Amino acid sequence: MKYFWVFFFAVFPLAVLGLCFAAPSMNWWFPYGNPAMTPLGQQIDGLFYLILGITGATFVGTQIALVYVLWRGAVDTEGKAHFSHGSHELEVIWTIVPAGILLFIALYQMDVWANYRIKANFPSGLVAAGEEGGHAEFSGPIAEVTARQFEWRIRYPSPDRVFHNEREVREWLRNPQPDDLHTVNDLHSPTQEPVMIYLRTEDVQHSFFVPELRVKQDAVPGLVIPIWWQALKPDEYEWTCTELCGWGHYKMKARVVAEPAEDYEAFLESLRESQFDDGFQTASAE
Amino acid sequence: MSRRAQLLLIPLLGLLPFAGCGSSEPAAFRVREDVGKLMKGTKSGGKARAKVEETIERFYGSPSELRVWERLPIDFGGYRGRVVVPEEPDYNTKSAVTIAWDAGDVGEEAPTIAAGTRAIYRPLAPAAAPAESEEETTTEEGNEVVSEPVAAPEPVEMTVAGYDHEKGLLVFEQAFPSPPAAGAEILVDPGAKLVYGKHLYLEHCMHCHGVTGDGNGPTARYLNPRPRDYRNGVFKFTSTGTPYKAHRHDLALVVRNGIPGTYMPSFLLLEDDEMDAIVEYVRWLACRGEQEKFLADNLLGSFSQEAYDAADKEGKQALVEEFEAYLASDDEFDSWTAIFKESVDDQLVKKWNDAQAEAAVIVPDVPRVESTPESVARGRALYVGGKAKCVNCHGPGGKGDGQQTRDFQLVKGTTKTHPEPGLYDDWGNQIQPRNLTLGLYRGGRRPIDVFRRIKAGIKGTPMPAAAISDAEIWDLVNYVMSLPYETPAASAPNDAAATAAKPTAAGDTES
Missing domain, CATH: 2.40.30 (Elongation Factor Tu (Ef-tu); domain 3)
Incomplete structure (x- = not known):
């Protein structure tokens, strides 16, 4: 029986490690076994692997120590145990080393976090300098996404609308316009270039989550939150709500369609055509 | 507890997550309240209630055993x-x-x-x-x-x-x-499509709309407005004219886009065949409910439990005999089969098929009039004027607070008034006229959608069909669709043409 626990604590971490290595090929890893579909997402994945490496090494080290101690105790039943009231040196070491590691992670990830969350660090086309300022490449948001129980309502600015500065964007967010285009559960965005949406909610807290783009952001009542991404590949990405928002939470499945710029423009045009359909032309064209 | 027993418990713990799974009671269609009011009957007969239930069961089956009755105007698949x-x-x-x-x-x-x-x-x-x-x-x-x-x-x-x-x-x-x-x-x-539709319906729709489609599923009680009760065969947002039922496309449009301002969410990601199947199943539930209603309505006049209870002993016996005679009658117009067939052919087959025809769909005579300030002003005049009378319900500012919402209204088909002031729909729910300043369009935001709401009215609600020309309707559409974007400064000149009170709360748009 005394070797049982040695065996148990040795096998358990080995099994975990084995699973960890097998996971990607079993499709238990990142969504659909794919790398992130955005440059920022790839940096986030990098951080994930870094932390996985650190915690993995720590896990393996502590497990080896644990197994060694158990094994020593099992083999050497005669030896006397050393009794200690504590070691100041040891405590300082095991406080400073993890603190150092945490501090390193905290500092190392700041860039990625800032690029992901802080608007001033967004790609230059998405932010204009100051409230009134603007610059030539400024493009503004592609849409405003409003979560509600239990769907996503999307409002695109008219393709003719040009935002020159932040003030115009704010105005647009505050006042829906007659030429805005609307869809539900279907967000289109151009690929390659960075795009931004503003996220809000009509009722409770929801969360905007597109796993393949590594974008996740809570929609908080009363806040209008900018999110950006740069999809590298045209595709239909799964988009879900990832904040338990009520009994119909599971219904909030939608899609983000990333498509080449010309397809995106064609989509907006066809949306405009159908939204301003007066039923007359279509009837006579048939 | 012995050690061995303790060890045995460990594998049992692994089964905990599965507790509560397994087959539950099979779902059943709920019987309509009206049917419950029918005469129960005695041993010797007069079982009006059972007769209706039996008939409906025979031709429509139960959720676990659907019946395909080919007389119905439903595409059952296969x-x-x-x-x-x-x-x-x-x-x-x-x-x-x-x-x-x-x-x-x-x-x-x-x-x-x-x-x-x-x-x-x-x-x-x-x-x-x-x-x-x-x-x-x-x-x-x-x-x-x-x-x-x-x-x-x-x-x-x-x-x-x-x-x-x-x-x-x-x-x-x-x-x-x-x-x-x-x-x-x-x-x-x-029946492949019907069964597929049923599975999808039970997955996506049932918890609000109920197994029977009576708008009374488990979550329905938390919702306002209430989920649609299909059993009257009436759907509000249709592209068809006033006398017609809903087109298949109308139901699909609502399922696809949801209904903003209500709890009906969008089911955009359903595949086309899934959408077809759900729509067909909903139509089938509507047929089932309508037929149940028709049978109950036919019998309630003479064979209600209330009348039975009120009658004396001979009267009770007479009622039972009368009902048996009614069933057995050879007279073509009185017999059970006749009312049954009539209800199917006239109430269901013809009406549902007519709604699918091209002629049923509303197509404007003229293209949309450009939304100029003049057109909006003409629309405003119609809105407040006696011809379209929109203002009575929707209020001078389009806030859905017209005079009618404060008056006591008659219960439809009676001379009684409702106990509470305000407007009621045919399902008996108190409803608000639409607040037009919010920019929420339940039946769709395309101009043609708003046009059809005005042209045909909204079925099952007090919203009537407007008796004005198509060009005038477009003016009205332009006015209504300008309301959410109205600001005091912009609306003032347009209002010059209107004679009635100016919108009091203009510019107060909610975002």
Whole structure:
């Protein structure tokens, strides 16, 4: 029986490690076994692997120590145990080393976090300098996404609308316009270039989550939150709500369609055509 | 507890997550309240309530055993074809036929018919038999086929063994009871769409709209406005004219886009075949509910439990006898079969089919009038004027707070008023006229959607069809669609044409 626990604590971490290595090929890893579909997402994945490496090494080290101690105790039943009231040196070491590691992670990830969350660090086309300022490449948001129980309502600015500065964007967010285009559960965005949406909610807290783009952001009542991404590949990405928002939470499945710029423009045009359909032309064209 | 018993508990703990799984009670269709008011009857007869329940059950089945009743204007799915006997059969005619599919059921693409699919073979009726036969089959496994007592031969249940689309060759596991004659009908996988629709409905719709489609599912009580009760066969947001029922497209549009301002979410990501199946199942539930209503309404006048309870002993006996006589009556216009058939043919088949016709869909005579300030002003004049009378309900500012919302309204079809002031829909729910300043359009935000709301009214609600020309409706559409964007400064000049009170709360748009 005394070797049982040695065996148990040795096998358990080995099994975990084995699973960890097998996971990607079993499709238990990142969504659909794919790398992130955005440059920022790839940096986030990098951080994930870094932390996985650190915690993995720590896990393996502590497990080896644990197994060694158990094994020593099992083999050497005669030896006397050393009794200690504590070691100041040891405590300082095991406080400073993890603190150092945490501090390193905290500092190392700041860039990625800032690029992901802080608007001033967004790609230059998405932010204009100051409230009134603007610059030539400024493009503004592609849409405003409003979560509600239990769907996503999307409002695109008219393709003719040009935002020159932040003030115009704010105005647009505050006042829906007659030429805005609307869809539900279907967000289109151009690929390659960075795009931004503003996220809000009509009722409770929801969360905007597109796993393949590594974008996740809570929609908080009363806040209008900018999110950006740069999809590298045209595709239909799964988009879900990832904040338990009520009994119909599971219904909030939608899609983000990333498509080449010309397809995106064609989509907006066809949306405009159908939204301003007066039923007359279509009837006579048939 | 012994050590061994403790050890045994450990694997049992692993089963905990599965606690609560397993089969629950099979779902059942709920009986309509009106049917509950019918006479219960006695041992000697007069069981009006049971008769209605039995009839509905017989032709519609239960959720776990749906009935395909081909008289209904529903696309039940599956493939229908007729036997073609080739001149030189090169196969064993005992269990195989060449088949010509009905045009509507199988198009260019080969139907997917797997081995093991259920099929119904209908031998040709003898020449003397009446042309009209009650067609009825059942879906799902293990149901007996019910047939009307008509001289047509019994349909035979068969199992498909294989299908070759090139040759149109359909092979069965069983031999035909008699050599199939050319023209005999074969249904493959009957009711497939209905069953698929049911599964999807139970997954996505049931918890609000209820198993029966009575808008009374488990979550319905938390919702305002209430989920739609399909059982009147009335749907609010349709592209069809006032007298018509809903087009299939209208139901699909609502399922696809949801209804903003209500709890109906969008189901955009459903595949086309899923959408078709759900829409068809909802139509079927509507038919079922309507027929139940029609039967109950027909009997309630004479055979309610209330009348039975009120009657003295002889009166009770007379009622029972009267009901039995009513069922047995040979008079074409009085007999049970007659009211049953009438309710199906007139109330369901014709009305639902008419709504699918091109003529039913509202198409404006003129294209949309450009939304100029002049057009908006004309719309405003109509809005407040006596011709369209929008202002009575929707209020001078379009906030949905017109005078009518503060008046006591008559209960439809009676001279009583509702206990609370305000407007009521046909389902008995108190409802608010739409607040037009919010920019939420329940039936769709395309100009044509708003046009159709005004032109045909909203079925089942006090919103009437507007008796104005199409060009005028466009003016009104332009005015209504300008309301959410109205600011005091912008609206003032437009209002010059309007004679009535200015919008009091203009510019106060909610975002």
